[in-house]
Amino acid sequence: MKRLNQPISGNDLARFSGPNTFMRLPAANALEGLDVAVLGIPMDIGTSWRSGTRFGPKQIRAESAMIRPYNMATGAAPFDSLQVADIGDLAINTFSLSDSISIISDSYGAILTHDLIPMAMGGDHSITLPILRAIADKHGPVALVHVDAHADVNDEMFGERETHGTVFRRAYEEGLIEADKTYQIGLRGSGYAATDFAEARGWGFQQFPAEALWNHPLAELGAEIRRDIGDRPTYVTYDIDSLDPAYAPGTGTPEIGGLTTPQALQLIRALKGLRIVGCDLVEVSPPYDPSGNTALTGANLLYELLCVLPGVQQR
Secondary structure, X not given: OOOOOOOOOOOOOOOOOOOOOHHHOOEOOOOOOOOEEEEEEOOOOOOOOOOOHHHHHHHHHHHHHHOOOOOOOOOEOHHHOOOEEEEEEOOOOOOOHXXXXXXXXXXXXXXXXXXXXXXXXXXXXHHHHHHHHHHHHHHOOEEEEEEOOOOOOOOOEOOEOOOOOOHHHHHHHOXXXXXXXXXXXXXXXXXXXXXXXXXXXXXXXXEEEHHHHOOOOOHHHHHHHHHHHOOOEEEEEEEHHHEOOOOOOOEOOOOOOOEOHHHHHHHHHOOOOXXXXXXXXXXXXXXXXXXXXXXXXXXXXXXXXXXXXXXOOEO
């Protein structure tokens, strides 16, 4: 019987010590035998406002030491059924966005030669485009659950076509995602024109503005999305700025009036049953939250995503 990795218990080794891996899981250099590979992409050269997400993976790992292996709310026990390890950070080129995007795509191509699910810690949202390119090479166009304050469907920014604000226009144009199975949740804020979000709706994207979700639990919305997607391969990308800055101030482009952390948990838990083939959590910028709360929240949302992956048992 295969021995599955377990996070180091806080009763065996104090949480402020031990390896700086996600949830203090074993680090892995080889991918054979893994069901889930957690990795960091420490990059912020694709952002347009406040930098700092290059420090996101390290801080998320540090705050994740607090998380225990069993989900007391849902009964999920991911480490009892999945072999999970932290495979470290991708070696991006911190001076070149275009080179980094190629590095991410090539690295994911190699990772996905193995039958596993990659979970990425960003990094700014520009990391998701090269990830989707590699995901689509393996699985074909995927359904997309995109939780974010911003639609990220600009055509270009400062003349650049691959940035954190252009990701899902490029993904749509390149046929990486199924437009009518793309769900954008938490959109809000000011814009440059009344049509900023409308064009993507014309492509088939289904959008759920934050103000329409205020004071509403999101379990029902998540269940509707799950039923609509069915058994299609699905990618989940979670921008921490989908949360109101009261809950997650440490991010590059904060927008007031966002989702709450209970809503985030409700939404993710309702996705249980989807055929998730990859996911990421992006835009945690530790310099803007010295308390570490934003990274702690991000770490917990990644854990919740881990708990709804295919094959996770519930007690």
